[in-house]
Amino acid sequence: MQLTLNAGHATRAGQRPSNEDFVGMVLPGEPELSGKGVIAAIADGVSGNDGGREASEYTVRGLLSDYYATSDTWPVTQALDRVLKSINSWVQHQGSIRAELAGMATTLTCIVLRGRFYYFAHAGDSRLYLLRDGKLTRLTTDHVWDRPEMQHVLTRAIGLDSQLAVDHGMGELRAGDVFLLATDGVWTAIGETALAAQLHELAARKRTADETADALIDAALAAGTHDNVSALAIRVDTLPETDLRDALSGSQQLPVPPRLKPGQIIDGYTVEEQIHASATTLLYRVTEPPHGNNPPRRLVLKTLHPDRAGDEHERSAFAHEEWLAKRVVARFFPQVITPEQKNYLYYLTTWHDGSTLQQHLDVGEHFTVPDALAHGTKLVRAVGALHRRSIVHRDIKPANIHLGSDGELRLLDLGVAQSGLDEMHADAIDVHAPRAGTPSFLAPEQFAGAPPSRQTDLYAAGVTLYLLLTRHYPYGEIEPFQTPRFGEPVMPGRYRPDLPQWLENVLLKAVARDPVDRFETAEEFLLALERGATRPLAAPAPKPLVERNPLSLWRAVAAISIVLNVLLLYLLIVR
Template identity: 80%
Template sequence: MPLKIAAGYATRAGQRPRNEDFVGMVMPDEPELSSKGMIAAIADGVSGNEGGREASEYTIRGLLSDYYATSDTWPVTQSLDRVLKAINSWVQHQGSIRAELAGMATTLTSLVLRGNFYYFAHVGDTRLYLLRKGVLTRLTADHVWDRPEMQHVLTRAIGLDSQLAIDHGMGELHEGDAFLLATDGVWASISEYDLTDHLSQLVSKQHEAEAIANTLIDSALAAGAQDNVSALVVRVDALPETNLRDALSGSQQLPVPPKLKVGQVIDGYTVEEQIHASTTTLLYRVSEPRSGNHTPRKLVLKTLHPDRAQDVHERSAFAHEEWLAKRVVARFFPQIITPEQKTYLYYLTTWHAGNTLQQHLDAGEHFTIPDVIAHGTKLVRAIGALHRRSIIHRDIKPGNIHLGDDGELRILDLGVAQSGLEAEDEVRAPRAGTPSFLAPEQFNNAPASRQTDLYATGVTLYLLLTRHFPYGEIEPFQTPRFGEAVVPSRYRPDLPLWLENVLLKAVARDPADRFETAEEFLLALERGASRPLAPIAPKALAERDPASVWRAVATISIVINLLLLYLLVVR
């Protein structure tokens, strides 16, 4: 589903002889809607002559046309920044060469909605408001002198100075969000209480967007507004599916938080404990803000390590991980929680009491055969849920599988997962993951696949039962030689034959001998002894290791030739 909005505007001269405000909006068709988004802007011209109107109109028209001419590879903020700085130079130049336009300048507030994010660029004292769930928030700051008698004197405007400083901001979009772009003739005449009331009528669809904009203008004039009055309102009716490009773009805008301590608060969430720390990421258990009688939930906050704050690749990988986590809406995974406001680079998930399977192993826990069958069935179902969403996990192991106190099994850490959109990463990093759980073909640089995930699942179940690896433990940077897998019954004589055959098929050295899909693996576990799998048939040496066979043939041929040569010489 594409982005859907309702929008309307109104602008009048009010008590002034001419209207120096200008309002504009573009809602493009595809593919521009996905690549660039929709843009709305409002400007209030400043000049004692005719230049105010010309500055505001040129700025809006130039922005609406030139923004869509910028490169699709640029982030939204970069596109807005480049266009507005070019416009600033033109406006200032015109004011310097044409006497009737001397001192021309304009305020500007622009809003871009693309994918699941909003972006804004702002200079001057026009304003941008957001109404979300009945709460009105002003997103922009006025660029005016802070002295009482000079509060209408601009410190920043387009055309005012050769060096233009633009305020940029961004945030996530929610369905039902309402935005208001207004000149000072409107916001200075109407209280925020009344603004909230008017925008609430827009959200509840009591009136059309254009009618709301006109009502705002009427209210401002009735309240005694002496300036030009302009308002543009936008309501978000539908959002597209979360877009990876927008997620990657957003990751470059937000700062990485510093290392957090217990008791610190970030965007209203209180840190209770640091759960995990690595060289690239930090995990904290936090509690959400208290709301009425509602008991605050415990959540997990994951963010980049401050040392990686300037690493563009790590930022992109982190945003990709969050994007994937939002797609796996199922009981087998922690679920993403969207904060009301987000001023740092992090994401939140549900927190569940319990431990990883690796923690259970490290604590010396003994897994019974029924335990492993039950956990294996849930794990394979979870893997199937990933694969149906075209996601390859690439790091299935006990440390990434959480067993909750509620009995539910959940897969953690999508940090090296692939979604099918990053084929180049697959080729570049085929060994991403933990060596002992990598399939044999991955050591020959074969790409990760559904079968390599299922192989790692088989190794995980084998390890839970035996505390050994089927081909021995593999160290990082080691290139192992794979012989035959050790039968698990060597370590667990009580293992039923049908389960041994399932495990050996899952960890078979040859991909052709393994399960092709998670559904096939699950069926084998569920049927159990009632319809057991046949053991994998042993292969001839020529089939198992053709290179060794040809080396042996070559060696024998050389020996025979040498023997014949010797016999000829002796004669």
């Protein structure tokens, strides 16, 4: 289920010759809806000339567009603060260099609804209200002088001062919440009792948000307001699945199911068989309850091993995995299915007939060059889809790559994956361990303690493609207890003489020991595979011994020095 709203607005000049208010809202689709949320803003321009309207319009338009351009790894409050301070600088600069815009400024009140939380930012005397369970609460504080004769003189506004101070706040969302953003032309004309009465009509679904906004404007004008009047109303109808913070909290509440047997039913899903077991998790194939005339689907149910039920860290890691899996909505990954009821700690994904690439290798399947190229291209596309969502997989290998009978390749198991948002929850998630994953697919720098990155994922994808083609590892197989020394990778043509030279060059670049010699992005890797022989990569240049193996060089220098010293000593003795 997604966040769904009923939203509407109204704005009029009232008795003023022009309308200096500006109202805006963005209701994006996925993945922005989950990643950034819905944003709404209202502004009331001040200056007494055209500058007020220009300030309010630029501020709202700039905020609504620039907010979605900020990094997904930034908290909402940080993103709003940076965008608004940049807008403040522009507005103030325009007012200082253009005489007709002197003194231009604007109030600003905005709200972001993301996941199960709301966030707001505010400067000036426009207001944000929340109606919940019949009670109206004002969430913002007016930034005006407290002297009676100066109650309409702003102490804060966008463009008023070079140093902008913004009030921020947040809270938990509930279905049925009603929010109102209003300029002072509305709230000064009608009291909060009348505001609450209008919003009750929206909460009770007797009016739409558009009708409510119009009714508020009509009431303000009827009360004799002399100002511009603007209102934006929002009713929260449904809430989405929990965000990471919610997921981590909820993971500590649900019980872990006992070990399940075929035929058992959990929340309406019938267990067919256990398909995988590890030290921490169990996977079952289940069938969903019947729905009308549609045949029940097969799904995969993943849960914690009962022995780990009391491990808070494992619970958090499992919730984090589910949260990431919900974010990767693409054909390269199994898709998460939301159950109608959930009384245990687990999550469901789509089931796909087929086998992993490791299973194909285990039965001795030979991959032709065209087959390996097709799989490698899809794999790199899948890795790129993860990276565009700021997710690093950390355990790319044939056992985690599923080749479906429908011809699709799907990347599995986000159990040790990281995203840029993990740092905010580092106390609950182990985001700093550099050695998670399978040793033979770990990049050389990770054995020296370097953190995982997009390039380490691309290295693992390169090793996977190398293995499919040669059935060998570029630096040999690495056991978990080993601390390997990396020399130069074995030329893949040594194991597979039929490899074209261009493909050998691509593989060598993908698995280069030094990160600076590898592909920087999945897009660059993909381009090299797609161009193939038409625009081949150059063969890697040979490196001097001091770069390839500095230890061997210095050992050789030491050995030569010892020989020379012995020879000189001998000559001195003979004389």
